[in-house]
Amino acid sequence: MVPRRWFLWIISLLVIGSLLGACATPTPVPPTATQAAPAASPTAPAAATPTTAPSPTPAPKTKLTIWHAYHTGGSEEQALTQILKNYQQKNPNVEVQVLAIPFDQIFTKWETEVAAGGGPDMFTAPNDQLGKEVRAGLIAPLDDLLKGKLENVAPIGIQGMQVGGKIYGVPGIVKAVALYYNKSTVPEPPKTTDDLLKLVKAGKKLVLYAGGAAAYFHFGWYSAFGGQLADPQGRCIADKGGVAEALQFLLDLKAAGAQFESDLSKGATLFRQGKADMIVDGPWMLGDYKKDLGDKLGVVPLPAGPKGPAKPLTGVDGWYINPNSKNKEAAVALALYIFGPEGLKIYADVAGDPPVRTDVQVTDPLVKTFAEAAAAGFPRPQEAWFDNYWGPFGDMFTAVLEGKAKPADAVAKACADMNKANKFSP
Numbered sequence: 001m002v003p004r005r006w007f008l009w010i011i012s013l014l015v016i017g018s019l020l021g022a023c024a025t026p027t028p029v030p031p032t033a034t035q036a037a038p039a040a041s042p043t044a045p046a047a048a049t050p051t052t053a054p055s056p057t058p059a060p061k062t063k064l065t066i067w068h069a070y071h072t073g074g075s076e077e078q079a080l081t082q083i084l085k086n087y088q089q090k091n092p093n094v095e096v097q098v099l100a101i102p103f104d105q106i107f108t109k110w111e112t113e114v115a116a117g118g119g120p121d122m123f124t125a126p127n128d129q130l131g132k133e134v135r136a137g138l139i140a141p142l143d144d145l146l147k148g149k150l151e152n153v154a155p156i157g158i159q160g161m162q163v164g165g166k167i168y169g170v171p172g173i174v175k176a177v178a179l180y181y182n183k184s185t186v187p188e189p190p191k192t193t194d195d196l197l198k199l200v201k202a203g204k205k206l207v208l209y210a211g212g213a214a215a216y217f218h219f220g221w222y223s224a225f226g227g228q229l230a231d232p233q234g235r236c237i238a239d240k241g242g243v244a245e246a247l248q249f250l251l252d253l254k255a256a257g258a259q260f261e262s263d264l265s266k267g268a269t270l271f272r273q274g275k276a277d278m279i280v281d282g283p284w285m286l287g288d289y290k291k292d293l294g295d296k297l298g299v300v301p302l303p304a305g306p307k308g309p310a311k312p313l314t315g316v317d318g319w320y321i322n323p324n325s326k327n328k329e330a331a332v333a334l335a336l337y338i339f340g341p342e343g344l345k346i347y348a349d350v351a352g353d354p355p356v357r358t359d360v361q362v363t364d365p366l367v368k369t370f371a372e373a374a375a376a377g378f379p380r381p382q383e384a385w386f387d388n389y390w391g392p393f394g395d396m397f398t399a400v401l402e403g404k405a406k407p408a409d410a411v412a413k414a415c416a417d418m419n420k421a422n423k424f425s426p
Contacts, residue, residue: 064334225242237417
C-alpha cells in the first residue's frame with residue numbers, strides 16, 4: 001500500500017508534466033490540398049500600389065520655317081501674325097519661324113536654296129512662278145496630302161494651284177487689280193476708259209505703274225481694246241490688234257496728266273497722302289489704304305473699253321511646300337489652317353484680301369468688289385509659254401512709255417521675241 005504522502009507527490013508530478021507539454025511548440029503539419037498555407041508575417045512594409053498611370057512622354061516639338069513677301073508692318077503681315085498666334089496657342093508642339101523676304105527676291109531665293117537642297121519648309125506668294133518652279137522640281141506635289149480637304153475652295157483656286165493636272169499648293173486668296181478712288185474728290189467713279197480719260201483731262205490725278213511691273217498691272221487693258229495675248233497653244237497674237245490700241249490709251253492718259261511710277265511704294269504713298277485721286281492697284285493694299293482714307297476709299301473694277309470689259313490677270317496666292325522638307329504633313333496642316341475659314345476671315349477683315357473659299361463670310365463691300373474683279377479676270381496661265389511673256393512685254397511698256405518706240409512697233413517686237421523664246425516659227 002502506497003503511503004499517502006507518496007501518492008500526493010506522484011499526482012503533483014503528473015500535473016506539472018502535462019502543463020509543460022502544453023507549452024511546447026508542435027511540429028508544423030504541411031497543408032493539405034484543401035488547406036490554405038498561412039500567410040507569412042511581413043518583415044518590411046509592402047510597397048504602395050500606384051493609383052495613377054505615369055505621365056506620358058511629351059511629344060517632340062515640330063519646327064517649321066516659313067517665308068512670306070508681305071510689306072513689313074503692312075496689313076497682310078499683321079493678318080498672318082495674328083493667325084499664327086492663334087495656331088500656336090492651339091498647337092503648342094509646333095514652333096513656327098517666320099522670315100519676310102522682299103517680293104522682288106522671294107522667287108529667286110526660293111529657287112536657289114531649294115535647288116541646293118535647303119530652303120524653308122514652305123512659302124506663300126501669288127502663283128506667279130508656280131509653273132516654272134514645278135517644272136524645275138522645286139515645289140512638292142500635294143495631291144495625296146490634300147485629298148478631301150479642299151471641298152469649299154472655289155474652282156478658280158484649284159485651277160490656280162494646278163500644273164499638268166496635279167495640285168502643288170494650298171489656295172487661299174484671289175487677286176486682281178482694280179481702280180481705287182478717293183470719294184471726296186471723285187464722287188462718280190469711271191465706268192469706261194473714256195470716262196477715265198475725261199477725269200484725268202479735268203485735272204484728277206491718276207497714278208499708274210511703269211517699269212517691270214507694267215506687264216502685270218496693265219494686262220487688263222488688252223481685252224478692253226479687243227486684244228489677246230496668245231492662242232491656246234501659246235503663240236503670241238498680241239500684234240493682231242487691240243494691244244497697240246491699249247498702249248495708245250496709256251499714252252493718252254500720260255499726255256493728259258496721269259503719273260507713271262516705277263517705284264510701287266512711291267505711287268502708293270501719293271494715293272495714301274491724298275496727292276492722287278485714283279490708282280490702279282491690288283487688294284494687298286486695301287488694308288493700308290483704308291487706314292489712311294477710311295470712308296473716303298472706293299474701289300471699282302477696271303473701266304471697260306470700246307471692245308469689252310477689262311480682264312486683269314487673276315492670280316491665286318498659295319502656300320507651297322519644299323520637296324526637301326522633312327515635315328511635309330505638318331506644313332500642309334499649317335497651310336490649311338492659315339488659308340482655312342478662320343484664317344481667311346482674318347485676312348479679309350484685317351488686310352482686305354478676297355478669300356477663295358466659299359465658306360468665308362465677307363462683309364466688307366470693297367473686298368467683295370475685288371473678289372468680283374478677280375472672278376471676271378483672266379486666269380494666270382501656268383504653261384511654260386507664259387514664262388516668256390514677262391521680259392518682252394515688260395520691255396514693250398518701257399519703250400512706249402519712255403517715248404522710245406511707237407505702240408504698233410513695240411507690240412510687234414514683243415510678240416516676235418516671245419514666240420522666238422517659245423520656239424514658234426515666224
